[in-house]
Amino acid sequence: xxxxxxxxxxxxxRRVQGRDLVSEVSLSLRKGEMLxxxxxxxxxxxxxxxxxxxxxxxxxxxxxxxGQPMARLRRRQIAQRLAMxxxxxxxxxxxxxRDAVELGRTPWLGPFRPWGGRDDEAVEAALLAVGMEQMAxxxxxxxxxxxxxxxxxxxxxxxxxxxxLLDEPTNHLDVHHQIAILDLVSQLPxxxxxxxxxxxxxxxxxxxxxxxxxxxxxLGAPLDILTPALIRExxxxxxxxxxxxxxxxxxxxxxxxx
Amino acid sequence: MARGTGWLWLAPIVLAAxxxxxxxxxxxxxxxxxxxxVLASKAGLTAxxxxxxxxxxxxHYRLSRAVVAACGGASLALSGLILQALLRNPLAEPYxxxxxxxxxxxxxxxxxxxxxxxxxxxxxxxxxxALVAFGLVAVLARAARGTGVQTAGIIILAGxxxxxxxxxxxxxxxxxxxxxxxxxxxxxxxLGNLSGVRWPDVRLALPVALLGLGVTLWHVRTLDAFxxxxxxxxxxxxxxxxxxxVLIATAALVTAVMVSIAGAIGFVGxxxxxxxxxxxxxxxxxxxxxxxxxxAVFLVLSDVMSRIVxxxxxxxxxxxxxxxxxxxxxxxxxxxxxR
Numbered sequence: 001x002x003x004x005x006x007x008x009x010x011x012x013x014r015r016v017q018g019r020d021l022v023s024e025v026s027l028s029l030r031k032g033e034m035l036x037x038x039x040x041x042x043x044x045x046x047x048x049x050x051x052x053x054x055x056x057x058x059x060x061x062x063x064x065x066x067g068q069p070m071a072r073l074r075r076r077q078i079a080q081r082l083a084m085x086x087x088x089x090x091x092x093x094x095x096x097x098r099d100a101v102e103l104g105r106t107p108w109l110g111p112f113r114p115w116g117g118r119d120d121e122a123v124e125a126a127l128l129a130v131g132m133e134q135m136a137x138x139x140x141x142x143x144x145x146x147x148x149x150x151x152x153x154x155x156x157x158x159x160x161x162x163x164x165l166l167d168e169p170t171n172h173l174d175v176h177h178q179i180a181i182l183d184l185v186s187q188l189p190x191x192x193x194x195x196x197x198x199x200x201x202x203x204x205x206x207x208x209x210x211x212x213x214x215x216x217x218x219l220g221a222p223l224d225i226l227t228p229a230l231i232r233e234x235x236x237x238x239x240x241x242x243x244x245x246x247x248x249x250x251x252x253x254x255x256x257x258x
Numbered sequence: 259m260a261r262g263t264g265w266l267w268l269a270p271i272v273l274a275a276x277x278x279x280x281x282x283x284x285x286x287x288x289x290x291x292x293x294x295x296v297l298a299s300k301a302g303l304t305a306x307x308x309x310x311x312x313x314x315x316x317x318h319y320r321l322s323r324a325v326v327a328a329c330g331g332a333s334l335a336l337s338g339l340i341l342q343a344l345l346r347n348p349l350a351e352p353y354x355x356x357x358x359x360x361x362x363x364x365x366x367x368x369x370x371x372x373x374x375x376x377x378x379x380x381x382x383x384x385x386x387x388a389l390v391a392f393g394l395v396a397v398l399a400r401a402a403r404g405t406g407v408q409t410a411g412i413i414i415l416a417g418x419x420x421x422x423x424x425x426x427x428x429x430x431x432x433x434x435x436x437x438x439x440x441x442x443x444x445x446x447x448x449l450g451n452l453s454g455v456r457w458p459d460v461r462l463a464l465p466v467a468l469l470g471l472g473v474t475l476w477h478v479r480t481l482d483a484f485x486x487x488x489x490x491x492x493x494x495x496x497x498x499x500x501x502x503x504v505l506i507a508t509a510a511l512v513t514a515v516m517v518s519i520a521g522a523i524g525f526v527g528x529x530x531x532x533x534x535x536x537x538x539x540x541x542x543x544x545x546x547x548x549x550x551x552x553x554a555v556f557l558v559l560s561d562v563m564s565r566i567v568x569x570x571x572x573x574x575x576x577x578x579x580x581x582x583x584x585x586x587x588x589x590x591x592x593x594x595x596x597r
Contacts, residue, residue: 076496093535
């Protein structure tokens, strides 16, 4: 493997109708790290993730996947290296959990590359990883929000990517499932970019990137970045860091600015 | 071969049985043995002397018609399946793209307005109209891209706009210049009509139907990948624009050909894919062959019914497909909800 970063953004900008949704973001993902992206609503997190996934093209700047410009790769080549779990990807079909996870093998299959034992193994491993092996036959419509999110992650897992992008995967989940999803993701042997709202969850990442109005305003280790001054400026709340009596990570106490 | 497709070897048998049935049943019932003898003699397998009337009815009239019905049914059902999968809209069907409206306008222009002075057949007019209408809908959908509506929504809206415009044009031409007799003929054609079908039509319908089936089978995984929408498909490695262009163009082409041969037969493209989803599930490796087979058999049997329901009179086949299709659709919807 070359020394190129797994995913690299150079001045990536996405401009729609005269407004920068993402502006001049440069970033180099380190192999195996978990990068958290946080920022207020509308700060460009989803757009940035969609650009990283190659679903949106930068209007200027460049995104490179393993050193190669993303624009020159075919969708299939991208999907073999990178999987995306979007917000609220839903369907009205009567699809089973196993069917949904099997979709993850799509980039590895073709008319001349039929389904095989390796694909079955990948699907089983993915179901096992999210603890859904008992529920493989369940209908999608009978699943709770947390279960659907786990199935999406299993689908991405079955895709066997080196990079996993997750757009607010803990939204709408109860606290147990929020932590379960984060634990699950952090155990996967992949490079992860995860858009988050919860600053406590951001503390679990290796690095955090803070976005405001489409710009990257800070990037670094969570505790270096998430200072009361920055939180006050970006999220318009007073924050105090309180050491957790028994935990690894401190706690935030928030208060709205008067 | 994908799992759950072991029944596929039955498909040709079921289809052949439907075709034989259609050849035997009609105004005069002809014994199956006679049908088989006619087929055998056509294949050069036997030299038995046949009643020339029976032979002619079976070979020139019923069988060609049944084969075209099978091709049309399979094509329309597959077009509906493609559009429902790609546009993520359960109400999508081939005529949504303005194809049937354009075909009607084309047919009416040729027959009523006398365009082409009798040199151009109604079928050719219908085909041209269908392609023009789909072209306009595609251009409109393309021009409207990036206005905030999702791609699937744009195509549907453009199709509705195009259909309305062409339907209005058809109504205008009929009101302006059609005689009562012509209007009746047009109405009959608009509801679907296989009466004039002969072997030359098979030479067009069969390759087109096989092409449609081949393209759809080639793309079964692509269709699956659209389960979670176009973005979902893209992140699974599908070149969404290319897939949409190839598949929608295929659906438009086969529909245009079938409409030009047999008129606008409704409900097949809408009902058959839904019924098959209910029976074999949503994975396209099973759904595509099942839909093609069911569409073919459904239209062959509908055609038989259109010939025998009222003695001495042939109903437009679209009347049968709608009368059978609408209640069947209602049942599928209600049962699907309860599951």
